[in-house]
Amino acid sequence: MFSGIVSHKAKVSKVQNFNDFIRIHISTPKNFNKGLKKGASISVNGVCLTSKDNGITNLKFDVIEETLLKTNLKNISKGDIVNLERSIKASSEIGGHLMSGHIHFTGEVKKIFEKENTKDMKISISKNYSDYVLEKGYIGINGCSLTIGKVFKNQFNIHLIPETLKITNLDKLEEKDLVNIEIDQTTIAIVDTVKKTLAAQKS
Template identity: 35%
Template sequence: MFTGIIEEKGEVVAIDQAGGGALLSVRGPVVTSDAKHGDSIAVNGVCLTVVEVKDDVFTVDVIKESLDRSSLGGLAEGSAVNLERAVRADQRLGGHIVQGHVDGTAVLLSRDPGESWDDLRFSLPEPIAPYVAEKGSIAIDGISLTVTTVDDDSFGVSLIPTTLKLTTMGERRVGDVVNIEVDVIAKYVERLVVRR
């Protein structure tokens, strides 16, 4: 489990294609400081398992399913990525419950820079639309954010200077594809209601 509070921006240092999947190596001095084989690290919001740590670089296997359902297949050497280690039971839950199980992708439709924050608008794919609510939580590339507006085919978020500086969201351009994870509680509530 994760919180959506990004610990650092990492850099992809190698991608080796293997059997429909990939072996991804990422530089991240903060997240590798105590990482070991078998640990979970979210890369742009996708929970991945560490298979090797060497100096400040960790390597993870990325299966075809993850490449197909997320934006990870579009990464290249030098790409910046958001990194977060799995939360420990004795830590504060600063964002919201994020599983690292991406529900789909969205496209950045517009970016409106402000004096103190930026307003961003994203496409809202039909399969995830029922779970997105104004003032609700959403994870975009692993970042815990609050939905500011929502309509039939798009939603908006506002980003404070800290988020713009410390995550990849400050570098995102119109047309970029991002990973989306909706609030897991909304999915469970729907399942309970539908079963009744």
């Protein structure tokens, strides 16, 4: 599990392509790998990946086709900047909201509104998940725990503060880019329960 509070940005140093998976090499910041064991779960742009080899300042991840199809890692290339977060411990402070690292869909950045120190973005919603995107609710975008702004029929707004832009790769986004989106599991459970209750009352 993850908190949605990105701890570091890191650069992709190499991408290897194999028949049915890719191997991503990431140059990690100082001390990020300290105490990290092989096979540890790391959130990379919000995707829960298993570390293959841990160097002092590098990590390797094998990403299978199923994950590539559902996430923006299918477009990853050398030099790209990714968000990183190590899995939380039982004693960890949850600064954002609990996230599993299982991406529900990719959304397209439709519009970016540049302000003096902040940014607003409008992002598309997959029609299969539109019922779960609620104003003021939680959502995970590239591994960042964010609060949903205004919701439209097929899109929603997010508001990015200077600290988020500084720590994460969201400041690098451009219109038409794809972002990894994880819906809040609590929201899914509540909405589905309400749907079932209403359906039962009608039957």
